[in-house]
Amino acid sequence: MNHQLTALLCGTVLAVGFSTSAMAAGDAEKGSSLAATCMGCHGIPSYTNVYPTYHVPKVGGQHADYIAAALKAYQSGERKHPTMQAQAASLSDQDMADIGAYFASFKAK
Amino acid sequence: MKRLNIALFGVLVLLAINTASAGDPAAGKEKSATCAACHGADGNAPTPAFPSLAGQYADYLLQALKEYKSGKRNNPIMAGQVAALTDVDMENLAAYFAEQKGLIAIDIE
Numbered sequence: 001m002n003h004q005l006t007a008l009l010c011g012t013v014l015a016v017g018f019s020t021s022a023m024a025a026g027d028a029e030k031g032s033s034l035a036a037t038c039m040g041c042h043g044i045p046s047y048t049n050v051y052p053t054y055h056v057p058k059v060g061g062q063h064a065d066y067i068a069a070a071l072k073a074y075q076s077g078e079r080k081h082p083t084m085q086a087q088a089a090s091l092s093d094q095d096m097a098d099i100g101a102y103f104a105s106f107k108a109k
Numbered sequence: 110m111k112r113l114n115i116a117l118f119g120v121l122v123l124l125a126i127n128t129a130s131a132g133d134p135a136a137g138k139e140k141s142a143t144c145a146a147c148h149g150a151d152g153n154a155p156t157p158a159f160p161s162l163a164g165q166y167a168d169y170l171l172q173a174l175k176e177y178k179s180g181k182r183n184n185p186i187m188a189g190q191v192a193a194l195t196d197v198d199m200e201n202l203a204a205y206f207a208e209q210k211g212l213i214a215i216d217i218e
Contacts, residue, residue, distance in 0.1 A: 043215045043217035044216070044217070046214070052172065053168075054171070056169070057166065057169045058164065058212040058213060058215070060212060060214060061161065061211060062160060062161055062212060065157040065158050066154075066157065066160040066161075079182060080181065080182075103215075106213045107213075
């Protein structure tokens with residue numbers, strides 16, 4: 001029983017490890033061209049969402065993993081925002097990692 | 110003189126309105142201790158799974174907090190965090206993290 005549990009835990013840890021490393025392997029250069037669409041809103045400082053009105057969030061310097069996770073959540077519908085759900089719909093996991101890597105590549109001056 | 114008084118009164122009212130919606134960064138800092146564990150003391154998250162908040166637009170941060178509270182945005186960790194926060198607490202937290210240096214508004218111009 002204990003062995004089985006240990007094996008299960010090891011498997012889970014390995015699986016989490018692999019998925020994390022897969023997500024970390026984003027290509028910022030590919031992300032740069034994929035992100036062209038994003039720039040219509042996220043590339044214009046102080047651009048605002050409407051109904052309700054608030055600033056479209058800054059994504060420069062954000063963690064790649066978080067960006068990929070957010071895109072994934074929009075794609076699955078877990079996170080709801082009509083525009084972002086539409087944007088994320090056609091992205092592969094690799095696309096999301098690439099876009100994340102691109103945004104993360106921006107560094108504060 | 111009377112006109113000047115009216116003008117001054119108008120300016121004061123506008124200032125009051127602005128201040129009321131802006132949030133108090135110092136009060137936000139005091140409330141931010143719990144946030145620091147995941148998002149970093151100054152909002153630069155040390156762990157890539159958690160988003161950085163430093164320098165993010167205050168109104169976006171406030172929107173996110175409100176959506177966690179209403180359940181529109183569904184995240185078990187964040188739901189627990191915001192449960193005890195008042196609207197003013199959320200405004201103050203948003204003001205505090207928005208003031209920190211971190212995220213960048215990408216400018217494609």
